[in-house]
Amino acid sequence: MTERSSPRPNRSAARxxxxxxxxxxxxxxxxxxxARADVTATxxxxxxxAKQGDKPALDGDLKVLEKKLKKPPFASSWNQFHLLSRSxxxxxxxxxxxxxxxxxxxxxxxVEIVDTSKVRLTVxxxxxxxxxxxNTTTIExxxxxxxxxxxxxxxGHLLSVSCR
Amino acid sequence: xxxxxxxxxDLEIMELADGESDDPDLVSQIEGDPESRAKARLIQQMGExxxxxxxxxxxxxxxxxxxxxxxxxxxxxxxxxxxxxxxISAWFDRYRSHIITGAVSAGAVAALALVLRPGVADxxxxxxxxxxxxxxxxxxxxxxxxxxxxxxxSSTVINLDDDDGxxxxxxxxxxxxxxxxx
Numbered sequence: 001m002t003e004r005s006s007p008r009p010n011r012s013a014a015r016x017x018x019x020x021x022x023x024x025x026x027x028x029x030x031x032x033x034x035a036r037a038d039v040t041a042t043x044x045x046x047x048x049x050a051k052q053g054d055k056p057a058l059d060g061d062l063k064v065l066e067k068k069l070k071k072p073p074f075a076s077s078w079n080q081f082h083l084l085s086r087s088x089x090x091x092x093x094x095x096x097x098x099x100x101x102x103x104x105x106x107x108x109x110x111v112e113i114v115d116t117s118k119v120r121l122t123v124x125x126x127x128x129x130x131x132x133x134x135n136t137t138t139i140e141x142x143x144x145x146x147x148x149x150x151x152x153x154x155x156g157h158l159l160s161v162s163c164r
Numbered sequence: 165x166x167x168x169x170x171x172x173x174d175l176e177i178m179e180l181a182d183g184e185s186d187d188p189d190l191v192s193q194i195e196g197d198p199e200s201r202a203k204a205r206l207i208q209q210m211g212e213x214x215x216x217x218x219x220x221x222x223x224x225x226x227x228x229x230x231x232x233x234x235x236x237x238x239x240x241x242x243x244x245x246x247x248x249x250x251x252i253s254a255w256f257d258r259y260r261s262h263i264i265t266g267a268v269s270a271g272a273v274a275a276l277a278l279v280l281r282p283g284v285a286d287x288x289x290x291x292x293x294x295x296x297x298x299x300x301x302x303x304x305x306x307x308x309x310x311x312x313x314x315x316x317x318s319s320t321v322i323n324l325d326d327d328d329g330x331x332x333x334x335x336x337x338x339x340x341x342x343x344x345x346x
Contacts, residue, residue, distance in 0.1 A: 041296055067326040073335065117297045120310065133336050134313040140304040141296040144331035150338075164298050 039093040041110050041119045041141075043163040047085040047101050050078035050148075050156035059083040065160055068144065078156055091121075091163070103157050104128050110163075117141055119163045125149075127157065139163070171197050181207035307332035316340070 048062065050069075057080040058066055068074070069081050084102040091097050091110035099106040104127040111120040122136040127149055137145050141164040149157045172180075172193050179185040180194065181204045194200040256263060307330055309321055314336050322333040 064328070067328055068324050068331050071324055071326070073322055073333065113296055117299045118305070119296060122311075131317060131336075131338055132313075132315055133317075133319070133334065134311070135309070135334060136311040137307055137309050137332055139307040139332065140330065141298040143304060143307060143329045145307060146331055146333045148333060148335045150336075164296055 039110070039113060040090050041113065041121075041163040042088060042090050043108060043110075043119075043121070043161055045085075045087045045089065045099050045106075045108070046083060046158075046160040047103070048156075048158035048160065049082045049084050049103075050074065050158055051080040051082070052078050052154055053080040056080065057082070061086060065144070065146075068146070073148075077154075081158075096122075099159075101159070106159060108161065111136065114138055121145070121161065121163065123147070123159075123161060125159055172200055174203065177203050178207055180204060182211060301327065301329045304329055306330055309334075 046062065046065065048065075058069065059082050061083045062069065062081055065081075074081075085100060087100055089097050089099065089108065091108055093110050093112065096107045096109045099108055104125065106123060106125040109122040111122055114120055118138050118140050120136065120138045123133070123145070124135075125133045125147055131149070133147055133149070135145070135147070139145055139162075142162060144160055144162045146161075147159040151157050170193055172190055176185065176190055177194060177200055180187075180190055194204055306323055306325075309332065312319055312321070312334065317336050317338045319337070320335040322335065324331040324333060
């Protein structure tokens with residue numbers, strides 16, 4: 001019987017492994033890219049009307065802010081806090097997001113995430129008369145920025161922002 | 165000259181030479197008769213010649229058939245692949261199982277990377293897609309006001325601290341607030 005050598009060319013056994021590795025690296029890079037493109041922060045916005053009344057009052061939805069609202073400078077000006085509106089927004093990086101308010105208007109922009117635990121946030125807020133607040137603050141996740149605009153009749157218009 | 169009575173016939177000698185008979189009486193008769201012995205030896209030699217010829221013929225036939233078979237296999241395995249795309253698809257066909265294994269591994273690695281990337285969802289917010297890590301209150305830094313602009317108003321920044329964390333209070337007072345109240 002005549003002996004035959006294999007007709008298949010003698011290919012390197014490492015080629016398939018290299019191909020698999022390349023595919024794996026591409027997938028990891030793609031996922032990392034997707035993760036980078038997916039920089040977002042979820043922020044809660046509480047619009048609050050503050051008043052001075054006979055008895056202290058705090059809406060149930062504002063319990064998360066109770067400790068802060070019972071301290072000066074709030075406690076020295078008002079003792080009643082009512083929720084006007086509440087919204088939660090997922091902010092994409094460098095994209096201004098309008099925040100619906102009962103009184104005036106506001107936008108919020110996620111500038112960047114700092115050290116994986118802080119957000120740099122730009123908030124613009126205008127009351128009914130067009131008075132504006134333009135602010136950029138860096139806060140830790142779950143901490144608060146509270147904007148206060150006094151209203152006529154010894155009332156106050158508050159906007160609380162917290163991101164995580 | 166007449167053959168002796170115990171001399172085996174030619175047929176019996178052929179049967180013995182071909183291994184078709186092993187009768188001991190027949191063997192002893194052939195061994196005892198020089199003529200029969202010579203016939204048996206000649207018949208054996210003739211048989212070997214015929215078998216050798218047939219085996220050589222069989223070998224020649226097998227080689228021809230196998231050569232044709234290998235030519236067909238060669239044609240299928242190294243089919244003419246002229247274009248680059250044909251070569252690439254042939255390569256993928258050849259290593260399909262390796263590529264599938266690599267793709268499955270890559271998927272597993274990508275899934276791990278997505279799950280283990282920094283900024284996992286806050287356990288306090290089911291379904292949250294947050295990319296920010298919430299640190300314990302004791303480790304949190306005070307809020308930093310990077311920019312504050314209040315046209316037509318003055319502002320005061322007050323930091324509040326409690327068990328729930330920090331709060332930066334930005335108190336905006338319109339410049340004309342006294343005039344409005346009047």
